[in-house]
Amino acid sequence: MNRLSLGLLIALTAGSASTGFAQAQSFDRTKPPALRPPARLKLPPVRSEQLPNGMKLYVIEMHEVPLVQFSLVFTGGGRLDQGSPGMTSFTADMLDEGAGTRDAIGIASEAEFLGASLSTGSDWDASYVNLKAPRRTMGPALDLMADVAMRPTFRATEVNRQRDLRLANILQQRDQPNTMAALTFNALVFPDGHPYHRPIGGDSITTSGLDSAKVRAFYNAHYSPANAVLVIAGDITPAEARTAITQRFGSWRAPVPAATTATSAVPVDRPTTVFLVDKPGAAQSVIYIGRAGVERSNPDYAAIEVMNTLLGGSFSSRLNQNLRETRGYTYGAGSGFAYRPLPGPFTARSAVRTNVTDSSLIEFFKEFRRIRDSAVDAVELERAKSYLALGLSADFETTSQMANQVVGLLRFGLPMTYYDDYVTKVMAVTVQDVQRVARQYLLPDRFTVVVVGDLATIRPGIEALNLGPISVRDLNGNEVH
Numbered sequence: 001m002n003r004l005s006l007g008l009l010i011a012l013t014a015g016s017a018s019t020g021f022a023q024a025q026s027f028d029r030t031k032p033p034a035l036r037p038p039a040r041l042k043l044p045p046v047r048s049e050q051l052p053n054g055m056k057l058y059v060i061e062m063h064e065v066p067l068v069q070f071s072l073v074f075t076g077g078g079r080l081d082q083g084s085p086g087m088t089s090f091t092a093d094m095l096d097e098g099a100g101t102r103d104a105i106g107i108a109s110e111a112e113f114l115g116a117s118l119s120t121g122s123d124w125d126a127s128y129v130n131l132k133a134p135r136r137t138m139g140p141a142l143d144l145m146a147d148v149a150m151r152p153t154f155r156a157t158e159v160n161r162q163r164d165l166r167l168a169n170i171l172q173q174r175d176q177p178n179t180m181a182a183l184t185f186n187a188l189v190f191p192d193g194h195p196y197h198r199p200i201g202g203d204s205i206t207t208s209g210l211d212s213a214k215v216r217a218f219y220n221a222h223y224s225p226a227n228a229v230l231v232i233a234g235d236i237t238p239a240e241a242r243t244a245i246t247q248r249f250g251s252w253r254a255p256v257p258a259a260t261t262a263t264s265a266v267p268v269d270r271p272t273t274v275f276l277v278d279k280p281g282a283a284q285s286v287i288y289i290g291r292a293g294v295e296r297s298n299p300d301y302a303a304i305e306v307m308n309t310l311l312g313g314s315f316s317s318r319l320n321q322n323l324r325e326t327r328g329y330t331y332g333a334g335s336g337f338a339y340r341p342l343p344g345p346f347t348a349r350s351a352v353r354t355n356v357t358d359s360s361l362i363e364f365f366k367e368f369r370r371i372r373d374s375a376v377d378a379v380e381l382e383r384a385k386s387y388l389a390l391g392l393s394a395d396f397e398t399t400s401q402m403a404n405q406v407v408g409l410l411r412f413g414l415p416m417t418y419y420d421d422y423v424t425k426v427m428a429v430t431v432q433d434v435q436r437v438a439r440q441y442l443l444p445d446r447f448t449v450v451v452v453g454d455l456a457t458i459r460p461g462i463e464a465l466n467l468g469p470i471s472v473r474d475l476n477g478n479e480v481h
Contacts, residue, residue, distance in 0.1 A: 001392055006342060018081015038389035038423050043396065046406060046416045047328040051245070053252055054226035058410070059241045060233040060402055066135040068234035069399035070142070071407055072149055073082060074227050076260055077125040079342070084218075090166065090210060091218050092122035095129060097158045106145065106156065116141040120148065124200060124340050126225075132400060135235045138244070146248040152219065156212040162254040163210045165225045170204050173475075177279055177452045178351065179284040180378030180475055184277050185450045187477030189292055189345055193265035196344065202409040203476075211287055224254035225278040234399040263342070272447045277460035277475065278455035285357040285453030286349070289364055291446060295347035296339035302425040303433040304337065309384040310434065311335050311371050312348055313441075316383070318367050327363065329356045341412065346441070358461030361449070365467070375431050389423045406459040 047059045080088050096105045096118060111118045117135035118141075129149045133141035173179045183199055192194040230249075232241045269291070294304065305313070312319035312335025323333040329352045338344030348368075352360040396402050409418055449467060451458065463470060473479045 009411045015047055015180075016389075023405055024096050024145060032090060036331070037184060037385065038427065039393075039395070040421075040423055041392055041419050043402075043419055046226060049227065049238075049242065051250055053250065054256070055245070055249055055252070056222070056229045057241060058406055059227065059229045059236065059238045059325055060231075060239060060406060061235075062233055062399055062402060064237050065399070065400050066235045068135055068138055068236050070131040070133075070145060071231045071233075071401045072129040072145070072232070073129075073224055073229045073407055073410075073466050075229070075411075076222055076227070076257070077123050077127060077321070079124060079195040079260055080222055081195070081198075081202075083268055084200040084202075085206050086166070087125060087170075087206070087210075087212055087214070087218050088222075089122045090162070090207070091200065091215050091222075092120050092127040094159065094162060094215055095120040095148050096154045098153040098155050100151045100153075102144075102147065103155075107148045111141070111321075114141045116144070118145060118148065122200075124195065126407075128407075130400075131274065138236075138439055140148055140449070142244055142248050149223070150249070150252050152453070154212050154216045154219070158186070159210065159212045159215055166201065167204060169222065170207060172202070174449040177282060177284065177286040180277055180279070180424065181288045181349070181450050181452045183475055184275065184452070184473060185288040185290070185479050187349065187363060188275055188343065188450065188473070189270065189290070190267055194267065195342065197211040197265075206481070211299060220254070222257050224257050225249065225252045227254040231408070231410070232404045233406070234403040250402075267343070268448070270356050270448065271443055272449065274449045274451065274462060274467055274470045275473045275477075276455055276459060276462070276470065277450065277452040277473055278480075279452050280456070281423075282452070282453055282454045284351045284353055285360075285451055285458055286351045287364070288347055288349045288355070288450040290335075290345050290448050291443065291448055293337040293339075293343050294441060295341070295343050297414070300437050300440075302422070303429045303437045305388060306384050306426060307371065307434045307437050308335055308337060308381065310376060311367065311385055312437075314384070314387055316387075319350070319364070319369065321362060322363050322367060323350055327356070327359070329353060329363075330359050333364075339412070357451060357453060357458040357464055361451075361462065361465060361467065365444055368442055370442070370449075372435065372437075372438045372442055376434050378431065381429075381431055381434065385426050385429060389426050392419070392423060414419065 044060055044062065048057065050056050052221060078088050099107060099423050102110065114130060114133060114137040116137060119130045121128060130147060131145045148364065185467050201457060230245060298304065311317055312333060317334065319333040323329045324331065330350045333350035335348035337346050348364055350360065396405060409416060451462065473481055
């Protein structure tokens, strides 16, 4: 570089530095920078069609990265268990333990060779087979997925092995306070006969009776193209997707599954009652507080989400700031609504030091009543709304996330345009809306309180609070005398 060029570069650099310094000096560092209004989220179009065998396809083109996500979803989920808790989840878990001519190791090895990831599973609403593959190996990866979905082997040796592993896991749950609290809470809030009463993973009695014939019979009764939705997101066109899926799934024929029987059991609605589960010598107490929540289709959904973000749905929420930052009782506290086709639970929860169990309960109920009885500060409200609105786009960044969001819309019967005005709805929530939904859906006088901990240590302090009747229960919610 000659001297003239070097001098010009130094002059330009000095000018830029002085300008930047002047701008920096003009900032008011006592105030946080103002956020721009959240941008409206506009999703790419979702193309849909149906194969002759009844399978529905939904395709979202995302050509930025040469990856394709396939999410094959069978409706029903854990609600199909009825008298056999855990059957749905066990069958779904068995799909990739042997299919076609491959065993579990063969399936995993082939997926890895193709640079793909394949998984199976279930939740309360659906069972699924998920595949993510590079575009260049999409064909053979889809062949593998088709075997797993349509031709699982359910070999007796594999079923027995997985059954024994599940039995061991069920036994381990009896020594995990967080799991104990969740299982006991569901058993107490949802009565016998309700789909959510018993654990989705089953219990030792039903699990010990599982065998290859039962699993195969359940599969044949509930897995069908007429009961299936395939959401495809990534570097693929609708025409390419139809051709690829028709080639592999078009010949699939299976009976149409029977409709899921609607439950007549309704969640328990009781005055606030405390249920204690003994965990002798526990250094912490696990607290679950709540009741049955609301449907995902509830018209107050946006206001409920804003209210819960303030209460316990974010790190800066009132529950976490109170119990963690101010009091130092816990590493974290939070709350949330489990949205399902049938109303799932609302829970507020935390694991706290044993010696502050009663004090923590006081703070929980103080926050419940504060958000009901006092208008939220306008600045705090704007922060909560921005948290939801600005974070929404992060849920649609990858092909997997996009497919999951579309699956969610289908699951709850929401339109594909649902998120077009979601940010607008969130930002329109008012102080009055927050207080209204808090009073309607947070009912401190009708909460079920479950505490798992050292009963001898925590019971006297909890009794002194006079929150309500106290009962000692086991893991399944049965009374202990």
